[in-house]
Amino acid sequence: MSLPVNIDDFRRATRRRLPRIVFDFLEGGALDEITLRSNITDLAALRLRQSVMSDVSGIDLSTTVLGQTLRTPVLISPMGLLSLFHRDADVALARAARAAGTVFVHSAWSGAPLQKVAAAAPGAVWCQAAIWPDQRLVDQHLDRAEEADVPVLVLAGDVAVSSKRERDLRNGFTMQARPALRGVLNAATKPRWVANFLFGPKITFGDQSIDGRAMNIREMGEFMETENDAVTWDDVIRIRKRWRGKLAIKGVMTAQDARRAVDVGVDAIFVSNHGGRQFDAQPSTVSALPEIVQAVDGQAEVLVDGGIRRGSDIVKVRALGATAGLIGRPAVYGLVHSGEAGVTAVLDILRDETATALAFTGNITLNALSTSALSTSALAPGTNDAYPRARHTLQTP
Numbered sequence: 001m002s003l004p005v006n007i008d009d010f011r012r013a014t015r016r017r018l019p020r021i022v023f024d025f026l027e028g029g030a031l032d033e034i035t036l037r038s039n040i041t042d043l044a045a046l047r048l049r050q051s052v053m054s055d056v057s058g059i060d061l062s063t064t065v066l067g068q069t070l071r072t073p074v075l076i077s078p079m080g081l082l083s084l085f086h087r088d089a090d091v092a093l094a095r096a097a098r099a100a101g102t103v104f105v106h107s108a109w110s111g112a113p114l115q116k117v118a119a120a121a122p123g124a125v126w127c128q129a130a131i132w133p134d135q136r137l138v139d140q141h142l143d144r145a146e147e148a149d150v151p152v153l154v155l156a157g158d159v160a161v162s163s164k165r166e167r168d169l170r171n172g173f174t175m176q177a178r179p180a181l182r183g184v185l186n187a188a189t190k191p192r193w194v195a196n197f198l199f200g201p202k203i204t205f206g207d208q209s210i211d212g213r214a215m216n217i218r219e220m221g222e223f224m225e226t227e228n229d230a231v232t233w234d235d236v237i238r239i240r241k242r243w244r245g246k247l248a249i250k251g252v253m254t255a256q257d258a259r260r261a262v263d264v265g266v267d268a269i270f271v272s273n274h275g276g277r278q279f280d281a282q283p284s285t286v287s288a289l290p291e292i293v294q295a296v297d298g299q300a301e302v303l304v305d306g307g308i309r310r311g312s313d314i315v316k317v318r319a320l321g322a323t324a325g326l327i328g329r330p331a332v333y334g335l336v337h338s339g340e341a342g343v344t345a346v347l348d349i350l351r352d353e354t355a356t357a358l359a360f361t362g363n364i365t366l367n368a369l370s371t372s373a374l375s376t377s378a379l380a381p382g383t384n385d386a387y388p389r390a391r392h393t394l395q396t397p
């Protein structure tokens with residue numbers, strides 16, 4: 001089998017290796033998956049301007065994100081339940097991020113304890129929390145993050161309600177100790193995954209209970225259902241007062257919410273639609289980015305994820321004013337392919353592609369980018385200067 005040369009090669013290898021039920025859990029989104037697809041197609045529709053004879057020797061991709069200097073300008077977004085994909089998932093992601101000189105965000109719904117993941121990759125792990133109904137749980141999470149010397153807390157703002165993921169419903173994907181029977185039957189054709197899953201270490205969750213007791217996967221499923229649909233900005237204010245490190249709020253998709261977040265003192269706005277997994281009636285993240293950058297007006301950093309599959313996507317979001325871009329699914333494709341080495345390969349590919357795209361724009365640093373690097377032919381007339389015209393092709397990516 002030939003080596004993957006791009007992210008989509010890794011994606012196809014992942015599809016071959018995972019049982020359908022597990023691949024669909026990774027790949028799928030809410031309802032018709034329109035938002036999920038538009039994350040990718042809107043980024044692709046945005047074009048960069050080529051500049052020649054500009055001496056692009058000495059490209060430097062290093063960038064500072066929330067006080068940390070990163071060698072690779074691609075971070076890894078928080079993802080829960082990664083133990084389904086690899087037995088050392090979070091540790092492998094964190095180590096690969098550290099080796100590449102970037103950051104991995106540990107999910108609040110991870111099966112691997114934050115302490116363990118942070119210790120495996122000192123300085124390269126941020127932590128994600130949610131505002132759970134039981135305030136003690138939130139506080140416990142913050143304490144744990146502080147003890148682990150985590151510099152940045154990412155607060156998930158888009159999980160007050162859960163969505164309908166129709167692939168999971170059709171496949172019978174539930175949070176049980178073992179996947180649903182239909183999934184197992186299909187899994188018979190994926191012996192490596194089945195061996196790991198059935199005979200590997202039991203998947204438990206220790207960070208989510210008040211008494212520190214490790215929950216099993218079914219209990220975790222019940223816990224995940226206890227969304228706090230009564231969350232307000234007052235909860236963010238309380239956390240802001242309590243958390244001494246940097247604070248980012250994830251799931252901001254409008255200028256109005258971004259302003260509100262700045263007003264309550266967050267350090268970063270994390271533009272995200274959860275990779276299209278939550279609310280399927282909203283725009284792509286790249287199309288929401290310009291109004292948010294404008295509204296924030298330099299008072300906070302702007303991070304963005306959703307649909308980043310090429311280094312040129314990193315150049316595009318930087319040109320639109322984001323400090324950094326993050327990847328979700330692509331990191332898992334690397335993980336499924338070959339564990340930590342696969343994640344390293346994914347980050348290497350994205351870094352190399354970023355350097356090449358940057359050079360073609362005639363720049364040698366990401367800081368030099370501005371909206372002038374974007375081709376006006378891809379901009380919607382009469383609106384925000386840098387508003388990418390959405391050209392939804394509605395093909396499965």
Ligand SMILES: Cc1cc2nc3c(=O)[nH]c(=O)nc-3n(C[C@H](O)[C@H](O)[C@H](O)COP(=O)(O)O)c2cc1C
Pocket residue numbers: 025026027039077078079080081107108109128156250272273274275276277305306307308326327328329330
């Ligand atoms: C399998 C999976 C699990 C996820 N779990 C979480 C999570 O626990 N917390 C969170 O804030 N976002 C979660 N997300 C969303 C990601 O953080 C990120 O926003 C999204 O994957 C980015 O889009 P991309 O996959 O197109 O790069 C998850 C995404 C996937 C694919």
